[in-house]
Amino acid sequence: MYRIKTMNKISAAGLAHLDKSRFQVSDEVENEDGILVRSAPMHDYVFPDALRAIARAGAGTNNIPIDRCSESGIVVFNTPGANANAVKELVLAAMLIASRDILGGAEWVQEQAHTPNVDLAPAVEKGKSAFAGPELYRKTVGVIGLGAIGALVCNAALELGMDVYGFDPFLSVDAALRLDRHVHVVHDVNELYKVADYVTIHVPYNSSTKDFINAEAISKMKGQVRVLNLARGELVNDDDMIAALESGRVARYVTDFPNEKIACIPHVIALPHLGASTPESEENCAVMAVRQLQDYLVNGNIINSVNMPNVAQDWSGISRLCLIHRNVPAMLTKIMTTLSDDGINVENMTNKSKKDYAYTIVDVNTRITDQVAGELRAIDGVIRVRVLNH
Numbered sequence: 016m017y018r019i020k021t022m023n024k025i026s027a028a029g030l031a032h033l034d035k036s037r038f039q040v041s042d043e044v045e046n047e048d049g050i051l052v053r054s055a056p057m058h059d060y061v062f063p064d065a066l067r068a069i070a071r072a073g074a075g076t077n078n079i080p081i082d083r084c085s086e087s088g089i090v091v092f093n094t095p096g097a098n099a100n101a102v103k104e105l106v107l108a109a110m111l112i113a114s115r116d117i118l119g120g121a122e123w124v125q126e127q128a129h130t131p132n133v134d135l136a137p138a139v140e141k142g143k144s145a146f147a148g149p150e151l152y153r154k155t156v157g158v159i160g161l162g163a164i165g166a167l168v169c170n171a172a173l174e175l176g177m178d179v180y181g182f183d184p185f186l187s188v189d190a191a192l193r194l195d196r197h198v199h200v201v202h203d204v205n206e207l208y209k210v211a212d213y214v215t216i217h218v219p220y221n222s223s224t225k226d227f228i229n230a231e232a233i234s235k236m237k238g239q240v241r242v243l244n245l246a247r248g249e250l251v252n253d254d255d256m257i258a259a260l261e262s263g264r265v266a267r268y269v270t271d272f273p274n275e276k277i278a279c280i281p282h283v284i285a286l287p288h289l290g291a292s293t294p295e296s297e298e299n300c301a302v303m304a305v306r307q308l309q310d311y312l313v314n315g316n317i318i319n320s321v322n323m324p325n326v327a328q329d330w331s332g333i334s335r336l337c338l339i340h341r342n343v344p345a346m347l348t349k350i351m352t353t354l355s356d357d358g359i360n361v362e363n364m365t366n367k368s369k370k371d372y373a374y375t376i377v378d379v380n381t382r383i384t385d386q387v388a389g390e391l392r393a394i395d396g397v398i399r400v401r402v403l404n405h
Protein backbone atom coordinates (compact mmCIF):
# COMPACT_ATOMS: atom_id res chain seq x y z
CA MET A 16 0.00 0.00 0.00
CA TYR A 17 1.39 3.42 -0.95
CA ARG A 18 0.83 6.15 1.64
CA ILE A 19 -0.04 9.62 0.30
CA LYS A 20 -0.08 12.66 2.52
CA THR A 21 -2.18 15.68 1.50
CA MET A 22 -0.68 18.92 2.75
CA ASN A 23 -3.60 21.04 1.48
CA LYS A 24 -7.15 20.25 0.58
CA ILE A 25 -6.93 18.44 -2.76
CA SER A 26 -10.01 18.30 -5.00
CA ALA A 27 -11.98 15.07 -4.54
CA ALA A 28 -12.16 14.76 -8.33
CA GLY A 29 -8.37 14.42 -8.34
CA LEU A 30 -8.17 11.96 -5.44
CA ALA A 31 -10.79 9.79 -7.16
CA HIS A 32 -8.11 8.85 -9.70
CA LEU A 33 -6.07 7.02 -7.06
CA ASP A 34 -6.45 3.24 -7.08
CA LYS A 35 -8.00 2.62 -3.63
CA SER A 36 -6.63 -0.91 -3.48
CA ARG A 37 -3.06 0.43 -3.63
CA PHE A 38 -3.21 3.93 -2.12
CA GLN A 39 -4.03 5.19 1.34
CA VAL A 40 -4.58 8.98 1.39
CA SER A 41 -4.98 11.40 4.28
CA ASP A 42 -3.45 14.48 5.85
CA GLU A 43 -2.29 12.36 8.78
CA VAL A 44 -0.33 9.45 7.27
CA GLU A 45 3.24 9.15 8.44
CA ASN A 46 6.37 8.06 6.61
CA GLU A 47 4.52 8.79 3.39
CA ASP A 48 5.63 7.63 -0.07
CA GLY A 49 4.18 10.68 -1.78
CA ILE A 50 2.86 14.13 -1.00
CA LEU A 51 0.09 16.11 -2.71
CA VAL A 52 0.40 19.82 -2.04
CA ARG A 53 -0.91 23.14 -3.27
CA SER A 54 0.63 26.14 -1.57
CA ALA A 55 1.61 24.80 1.88
CA PRO A 56 5.15 25.95 2.69
CA MET A 57 7.49 22.95 2.70
CA HIS A 58 10.91 24.54 3.09
CA ASP A 59 11.23 23.38 6.70
CA TYR A 60 9.56 20.02 6.15
CA VAL A 61 11.61 17.06 7.35
CA PHE A 62 11.43 14.40 4.64
CA PRO A 63 10.54 10.95 5.92
CA ASP A 64 12.66 8.02 4.68
CA ALA A 65 9.91 6.62 2.46
CA LEU A 66 9.22 9.88 0.60
CA ARG A 67 9.80 9.46 -3.14
CA ALA A 68 7.76 12.19 -4.78
CA ILE A 69 5.94 15.45 -4.22
CA ALA A 70 3.21 16.54 -6.62
CA ARG A 71 2.22 20.17 -6.60
CA ALA A 72 -1.31 20.80 -7.87
CA GLY A 73 -0.42 24.04 -9.66
CA ALA A 74 2.39 25.50 -11.72
CA GLY A 75 4.72 27.40 -9.35
CA THR A 76 6.90 25.33 -7.03
CA ASN A 77 8.52 28.01 -4.89
CA ASN A 78 6.89 26.58 -1.73
CA ILE A 79 8.95 23.38 -2.24
CA PRO A 80 12.69 23.02 -1.47
CA ILE A 81 13.61 21.74 -4.94
CA ASP A 82 17.38 21.45 -4.40
CA ARG A 83 16.91 19.48 -1.18
CA CYS A 84 14.45 17.20 -2.98
CA SER A 85 16.90 16.55 -5.81
CA GLU A 86 19.73 15.76 -3.37
CA SER A 87 17.43 13.28 -1.62
CA GLY A 88 16.16 11.63 -4.83
CA ILE A 89 12.65 13.00 -4.42
CA VAL A 90 10.90 13.79 -7.69
CA VAL A 91 8.88 17.03 -7.72
CA PHE A 92 5.98 17.32 -10.16
CA ASN A 93 3.85 20.29 -11.16
CA THR A 94 0.84 20.66 -13.45
CA PRO A 95 1.74 22.99 -16.32
CA GLY A 96 -1.19 24.21 -18.36
CA ALA A 97 -3.84 22.82 -16.01
CA ASN A 98 -5.01 26.31 -15.09
CA ALA A 99 -4.40 27.90 -18.51
CA ASN A 100 -8.05 28.14 -19.50
CA ALA A 101 -8.94 29.86 -16.23
CA VAL A 102 -6.26 32.49 -16.81
CA LYS A 103 -7.24 32.90 -20.47
CA GLU A 104 -10.83 33.67 -19.50
CA LEU A 105 -9.68 36.30 -17.00
CA VAL A 106 -7.46 37.87 -19.68
CA LEU A 107 -10.51 38.23 -21.92
CA ALA A 108 -12.37 39.88 -19.02
CA ALA A 109 -9.33 42.08 -18.38
CA MET A 110 -9.36 43.34 -21.97
CA LEU A 111 -13.05 44.16 -21.65
CA ILE A 112 -12.80 45.97 -18.30
CA ALA A 113 -9.75 47.85 -19.60
CA SER A 114 -11.85 49.10 -22.54
CA ARG A 115 -15.21 50.30 -21.31
CA ASP A 116 -15.10 51.34 -17.65
CA ILE A 117 -17.43 48.50 -16.70
CA LEU A 118 -16.32 48.33 -13.07
CA GLY A 119 -16.46 52.12 -12.56
CA GLY A 120 -19.82 52.28 -14.31
CA ALA A 121 -21.36 49.54 -12.18
CA GLU A 122 -20.08 51.19 -9.01
CA TRP A 123 -21.50 54.54 -10.13
CA VAL A 124 -24.93 53.00 -10.79
CA GLN A 125 -24.94 51.61 -7.23
CA GLU A 126 -24.06 55.04 -5.84
CA GLN A 127 -26.88 56.63 -7.83
CA ALA A 128 -29.32 53.94 -6.74
CA HIS A 129 -28.48 54.59 -3.09
CA THR A 130 -28.74 58.37 -3.42
CA PRO A 131 -32.14 59.71 -2.26
CA ASN A 132 -34.31 61.46 -4.87
CA VAL A 133 -32.28 60.26 -7.86
CA ASP A 134 -34.46 59.08 -10.73
CA LEU A 135 -32.16 56.26 -11.81
CA ALA A 136 -33.16 55.61 -15.44
CA PRO A 137 -32.70 59.21 -16.65
CA ALA A 138 -29.59 59.61 -14.44
CA VAL A 139 -28.01 56.59 -16.14
CA GLU A 140 -28.74 57.92 -19.62
CA LYS A 141 -27.24 61.28 -18.67
CA GLY A 142 -24.11 59.92 -17.00
CA LYS A 143 -23.22 56.84 -19.10
CA SER A 144 -20.84 58.55 -21.51
CA ALA A 145 -18.26 58.87 -18.72
CA PHE A 146 -17.80 55.09 -18.86
CA ALA A 147 -17.68 54.57 -22.64
CA GLY A 148 -14.70 52.86 -24.25
CA PRO A 149 -13.56 51.04 -27.40
CA GLU A 150 -14.54 47.59 -28.66
CA LEU A 151 -12.06 44.72 -29.00
CA TYR A 152 -13.25 43.82 -32.50
CA ARG A 153 -10.61 44.69 -35.13
CA LYS A 154 -8.18 45.96 -32.50
CA THR A 155 -4.71 44.46 -32.14
CA VAL A 156 -3.48 42.49 -29.15
CA GLY A 157 0.18 41.68 -28.57
CA VAL A 158 0.80 38.51 -26.57
CA ILE A 159 4.22 38.12 -24.95
CA GLY A 160 4.93 34.45 -24.15
CA LEU A 161 3.17 31.83 -26.25
CA GLY A 162 3.10 28.93 -23.79
CA ALA A 163 0.01 27.25 -22.35
CA ILE A 164 -1.77 30.49 -21.44
CA GLY A 165 -0.42 32.77 -24.17
CA ALA A 166 -1.48 30.39 -26.95
CA LEU A 167 -5.03 30.12 -25.60
CA VAL A 168 -5.22 33.91 -25.31
CA CYS A 169 -4.06 34.30 -28.93
CA ASN A 170 -6.61 31.86 -30.28
CA ALA A 171 -9.48 33.30 -28.21
CA ALA A 172 -8.60 36.86 -29.27
CA LEU A 173 -8.79 35.78 -32.92
CA GLU A 174 -12.27 34.41 -32.22
CA LEU A 175 -13.24 37.88 -31.00
CA GLY A 176 -12.18 39.34 -34.34
CA MET A 177 -8.91 40.81 -33.08
CA ASP A 178 -5.63 40.95 -34.95
CA VAL A 179 -3.09 39.00 -32.90
CA TYR A 180 0.68 39.39 -32.65
CA GLY A 181 2.74 36.96 -30.55
CA PHE A 182 6.32 37.01 -29.30
CA ASP A 183 8.21 34.10 -27.76
CA PRO A 184 11.89 33.53 -28.59
CA PHE A 185 11.77 30.09 -26.92
CA LEU A 186 8.59 28.86 -28.57
CA SER A 187 8.44 25.06 -28.29
CA VAL A 188 7.23 22.90 -31.18
CA ASP A 189 4.22 21.76 -29.13
CA ALA A 190 3.32 25.35 -28.31
CA ALA A 191 3.72 26.40 -31.94
CA LEU A 192 1.35 23.62 -33.01
CA ARG A 193 -1.30 24.90 -30.58
CA LEU A 194 -1.21 28.39 -32.13
CA ASP A 195 -3.76 29.34 -34.75
CA ARG A 196 -1.97 30.03 -38.06
CA HIS A 197 -3.48 33.52 -38.18
CA VAL A 198 -1.34 34.68 -35.26
CA HIS A 199 1.50 36.90 -36.49
CA VAL A 200 4.54 35.54 -34.66
CA VAL A 201 7.23 38.24 -34.50
CA HIS A 202 10.89 37.83 -33.61
CA ASP A 203 11.35 41.31 -32.20
CA VAL A 204 9.02 42.35 -29.39
CA ASN A 205 9.18 45.96 -30.65
CA GLU A 206 7.22 44.91 -33.74
CA LEU A 207 4.45 43.84 -31.40
CA TYR A 208 4.65 47.01 -29.30
CA LYS A 209 4.40 49.15 -32.45
CA VAL A 210 0.97 47.80 -33.41
CA ALA A 211 -0.73 46.58 -30.23
CA ASP A 212 -3.75 48.33 -28.69
CA TYR A 213 -3.53 45.76 -25.89
CA VAL A 214 -0.33 44.15 -24.59
CA THR A 215 -0.64 41.06 -22.39
CA ILE A 216 2.32 39.24 -20.83
CA HIS A 217 2.45 35.48 -20.11
CA VAL A 218 6.07 34.62 -19.34
CA PRO A 219 7.53 33.11 -16.16
CA TYR A 220 9.13 35.52 -13.72
CA ASN A 221 12.89 35.07 -13.37
CA SER A 222 16.00 37.25 -13.33
CA SER A 223 15.87 37.73 -17.10
CA THR A 224 12.18 38.66 -17.26
CA LYS A 225 12.10 41.00 -14.24
CA ASP A 226 10.82 44.47 -15.34
CA PHE A 227 10.15 43.11 -18.84
CA ILE A 228 7.68 45.96 -19.26
CA ASN A 229 9.60 49.07 -18.22
CA ALA A 230 9.91 52.67 -19.40
CA GLU A 231 11.84 51.65 -22.50
CA ALA A 232 9.30 49.00 -23.52
CA ILE A 233 6.41 51.39 -22.88
CA SER A 234 8.11 54.06 -25.01
CA LYS A 235 7.92 51.64 -27.96
CA MET A 236 4.20 51.00 -27.46
CA LYS A 237 1.32 52.89 -29.07
CA GLY A 238 -0.12 55.79 -27.06
CA GLN A 239 -3.24 54.87 -25.05
CA VAL A 240 -2.18 51.23 -24.99
CA ARG A 241 -3.86 48.96 -22.45
CA VAL A 242 -1.44 46.68 -20.61
CA LEU A 243 -2.47 43.45 -18.88
CA ASN A 244 -0.36 41.53 -16.40
CA LEU A 245 -1.87 38.29 -15.18
CA ALA A 246 1.50 36.55 -14.98
CA ARG A 247 3.59 38.01 -12.10
CA GLY A 248 3.84 41.46 -10.57
CA GLU A 249 7.60 41.72 -10.98
CA LEU A 250 7.35 41.50 -14.78
CA VAL A 251 6.18 45.11 -14.89
CA ASN A 252 8.18 47.95 -13.38
CA ASP A 253 5.67 49.71 -11.13
CA ASP A 254 7.37 53.12 -11.13
CA ASP A 255 7.62 53.18 -14.92
CA MET A 256 4.00 52.05 -15.25
CA ILE A 257 2.81 54.74 -12.83
CA ALA A 258 4.67 57.41 -14.84
CA ALA A 259 3.12 56.11 -18.08
CA LEU A 260 -0.38 56.09 -16.57
CA GLU A 261 0.11 59.62 -15.24
CA SER A 262 1.30 60.90 -18.62
CA GLY A 263 -1.61 59.12 -20.32
CA ARG A 264 0.67 57.02 -22.50
CA VAL A 265 -0.85 53.88 -20.97
CA ALA A 266 -4.65 54.16 -20.80
CA ARG A 267 -5.22 51.31 -18.36
CA TYR A 268 -3.12 48.75 -16.50
CA VAL A 269 -4.78 45.55 -15.30
CA THR A 270 -2.78 43.55 -12.79
CA ASP A 271 -3.60 40.34 -10.95
CA PHE A 272 -0.76 41.10 -8.50
CA PRO A 273 -1.57 44.31 -6.64
CA ASN A 274 0.70 45.96 -4.08
CA GLU A 275 0.26 49.14 -2.05
CA LYS A 276 2.15 51.20 -4.61
CA ILE A 277 0.22 50.30 -7.73
CA ALA A 278 -3.28 49.47 -6.47
CA CYS A 279 -4.37 53.05 -5.70
CA ILE A 280 -3.12 54.67 -8.92
CA PRO A 281 -5.87 56.01 -11.23
CA HIS A 282 -6.51 53.80 -14.27
CA VAL A 283 -5.05 50.74 -12.55
CA ILE A 284 -7.47 47.82 -12.29
CA ALA A 285 -6.13 45.59 -9.54
CA LEU A 286 -7.50 42.07 -9.20
CA PRO A 287 -6.92 39.80 -6.18
CA HIS A 288 -4.78 37.11 -7.91
CA LEU A 289 -7.86 35.51 -9.47
CA GLY A 290 -6.16 33.98 -12.51
CA ALA A 291 -6.40 30.34 -11.50
CA SER A 292 -9.28 30.72 -9.05
CA THR A 293 -11.92 28.51 -10.61
CA PRO A 294 -13.19 25.15 -9.39
CA GLU A 295 -12.38 23.70 -12.82
CA SER A 296 -8.78 24.80 -12.63
CA GLU A 297 -8.40 23.40 -9.11
CA GLU A 298 -9.85 20.12 -10.33
CA ASN A 299 -7.65 19.96 -13.45
CA CYS A 300 -4.55 20.59 -11.34
CA ALA A 301 -5.53 17.92 -8.81
CA VAL A 302 -6.28 15.32 -11.48
CA MET A 303 -2.98 15.97 -13.24
CA ALA A 304 -0.96 15.95 -9.99
CA VAL A 305 -2.57 12.70 -8.82
CA ARG A 306 -2.08 10.93 -12.15
CA GLN A 307 1.58 11.91 -12.35
CA LEU A 308 2.29 10.91 -8.75
CA GLN A 309 0.53 7.56 -9.20
CA ASP A 310 2.31 6.81 -12.48
CA TYR A 311 5.65 7.50 -10.83
CA LEU A 312 5.03 5.43 -7.72
CA VAL A 313 3.52 2.47 -9.59
CA ASN A 314 5.41 2.51 -12.91
CA GLY A 315 8.42 4.75 -12.29
CA ASN A 316 7.40 7.06 -15.17
CA ILE A 317 8.26 10.74 -14.76
CA ILE A 318 6.06 13.28 -16.54
CA ASN A 319 6.15 17.01 -15.82
CA SER A 320 8.85 17.03 -13.18
CA VAL A 321 10.61 20.27 -12.36
CA ASN A 322 13.77 18.63 -11.02
CA MET A 323 14.13 15.37 -12.99
CA PRO A 324 13.97 14.56 -16.70
CA ASN A 325 10.77 13.28 -18.26
CA VAL A 326 11.15 9.52 -18.75
CA ALA A 327 8.35 7.08 -19.53
CA GLN A 328 8.72 3.51 -20.73
CA ASP A 329 6.22 0.73 -21.47
CA TRP A 330 6.75 -2.33 -19.25
CA SER A 331 8.72 -5.10 -20.94
CA GLY A 332 9.96 -7.30 -18.11
CA ILE A 333 8.83 -8.58 -14.74
CA SER A 334 10.93 -6.20 -12.67
CA ARG A 335 11.80 -2.58 -13.18
CA LEU A 336 14.73 -0.71 -11.72
CA CYS A 337 14.33 3.05 -11.33
CA LEU A 338 17.56 4.86 -10.57
CA ILE A 339 17.99 8.56 -9.78
CA HIS A 340 21.64 9.45 -10.09
CA ARG A 341 24.03 12.26 -10.75
CA ASN A 342 24.55 13.31 -14.35
CA VAL A 343 28.23 12.29 -14.53
CA PRO A 344 30.22 10.15 -16.99
CA ALA A 345 30.17 6.34 -16.85
CA MET A 346 27.07 5.98 -14.67
CA LEU A 347 25.31 3.82 -17.26
CA THR A 348 28.39 1.64 -17.68
CA LYS A 349 28.58 1.07 -13.93
CA ILE A 350 24.86 0.23 -13.70
CA MET A 351 25.01 -2.17 -16.67
CA THR A 352 28.22 -3.79 -15.45
CA THR A 353 26.68 -4.43 -12.04
CA LEU A 354 23.65 -6.07 -13.65
CA SER A 355 25.65 -8.21 -16.07
CA ASP A 356 28.06 -9.30 -13.29
CA ASP A 357 24.97 -10.57 -11.48
CA GLY A 358 23.83 -12.41 -14.63
CA ILE A 359 20.84 -10.13 -15.24
CA ASN A 360 19.73 -9.57 -18.81
CA VAL A 361 18.28 -6.15 -19.70
CA GLU A 362 15.00 -6.15 -21.68
CA ASN A 363 14.70 -2.40 -22.18
CA MET A 364 16.32 0.72 -20.82
CA THR A 365 15.82 4.51 -20.99
CA ASN A 366 18.14 7.13 -19.60
CA LYS A 367 17.73 10.88 -19.63
CA SER A 368 19.33 13.78 -17.83
CA LYS A 369 18.27 17.20 -16.64
CA LYS A 370 21.03 19.54 -15.50
CA ASP A 371 22.92 17.82 -12.62
CA TYR A 372 20.62 14.81 -12.34
CA ALA A 373 19.70 11.82 -14.48
CA TYR A 374 17.08 9.11 -14.34
CA THR A 375 17.35 5.57 -15.68
CA ILE A 376 14.63 2.95 -16.03
CA VAL A 377 15.82 -0.61 -16.64
CA ASP A 378 13.35 -3.47 -17.32
CA VAL A 379 14.61 -6.98 -16.63
CA ASN A 380 13.13 -10.46 -16.79
CA THR A 381 14.37 -11.58 -13.38
CA ARG A 382 13.29 -10.62 -9.89
CA ILE A 383 15.79 -8.14 -8.48
CA THR A 384 17.18 -9.34 -5.17
CA ASP A 385 17.97 -7.06 -2.23
CA GLN A 386 21.62 -7.86 -2.82
CA VAL A 387 21.56 -6.53 -6.41
CA ALA A 388 19.61 -3.45 -5.34
CA GLY A 389 22.20 -2.89 -2.60
CA GLU A 390 25.08 -3.13 -5.09
CA LEU A 391 23.40 -0.54 -7.33
CA ARG A 392 22.82 1.78 -4.35
CA ALA A 393 26.52 1.53 -3.49
CA ILE A 394 27.61 2.96 -6.88
CA ASP A 395 29.12 6.37 -6.32
CA GLY A 396 26.67 8.97 -7.69
CA VAL A 397 23.55 6.84 -7.36
CA ILE A 398 21.04 8.69 -5.17
CA ARG A 399 18.03 6.40 -5.12
CA VAL A 400 17.19 2.94 -6.41
CA ARG A 401 13.63 1.63 -6.55
CA VAL A 402 12.59 -1.87 -7.57
CA LEU A 403 9.08 -2.28 -8.99
CA ASN A 404 7.49 -5.61 -9.83
CA HIS A 405 4.86 -6.10 -12.53
Ligand SMILES: NC(=O)c1ccc[n+]([C@@H]2O[C@H](COP(=O)([O-])OP(=O)(O)OC[C@H]3O[C@@H](n4cnc5c(N)ncnc54)[C@H](O)[C@@H]3O)[C@@H](O)[C@H]2O)c1
Pocket residue numbers: 074095096098099102159160161162163164165182183184185186187190217218219220223224245246247271288289290291292
Ligand atom coordinates in the same frame (compact mmCIF):
# COMPACT_ATOMS: atom_id res chain seq x y z
N1 LIG B 1 -2.61 34.86 -12.42
C1 LIG B 1 -2.49 33.61 -12.08
O1 LIG B 1 -3.14 33.13 -11.15
C2 LIG B 1 -1.57 32.71 -12.85
C3 LIG B 1 -1.92 31.37 -13.01
C4 LIG B 1 -1.09 30.55 -13.77
C5 LIG B 1 0.09 31.06 -14.29
N2 LIG B 1 0.41 32.36 -14.08
C6 LIG B 1 1.65 32.91 -14.63
O2 LIG B 1 1.61 32.80 -16.04
C7 LIG B 1 2.91 32.42 -16.50
C8 LIG B 1 2.76 31.69 -17.82
O3 LIG B 1 2.08 30.47 -17.57
P1 LIG B 1 2.01 29.32 -18.69
O4 LIG B 1 1.25 28.20 -18.08
O5 LIG B 1 1.58 29.88 -19.99
O6 LIG B 1 3.55 28.91 -18.77
P2 LIG B 1 4.31 28.20 -19.97
O7 LIG B 1 5.59 27.71 -19.40
O8 LIG B 1 3.42 27.25 -20.67
O9 LIG B 1 4.61 29.40 -20.99
C9 LIG B 1 5.53 30.41 -20.73
C10 LIG B 1 6.05 30.86 -22.09
O10 LIG B 1 6.87 32.01 -21.89
C11 LIG B 1 7.92 31.93 -22.83
N3 LIG B 1 8.99 32.81 -22.44
C12 LIG B 1 9.93 32.62 -21.47
N4 LIG B 1 10.76 33.69 -21.43
C13 LIG B 1 10.33 34.56 -22.39
C14 LIG B 1 10.77 35.83 -22.82
N5 LIG B 1 11.84 36.41 -22.26
N6 LIG B 1 10.09 36.44 -23.81
C15 LIG B 1 9.00 35.86 -24.38
N7 LIG B 1 8.55 34.63 -24.02
C16 LIG B 1 9.21 34.01 -23.03
C17 LIG B 1 8.30 30.46 -22.83
O11 LIG B 1 9.00 30.12 -24.01
C18 LIG B 1 6.94 29.79 -22.77
O12 LIG B 1 6.44 29.51 -24.06
C19 LIG B 1 3.45 31.58 -15.36
O13 LIG B 1 4.86 31.59 -15.35
C20 LIG B 1 2.88 32.20 -14.13
O14 LIG B 1 3.78 33.17 -13.62
C21 LIG B 1 -0.40 33.20 -13.39
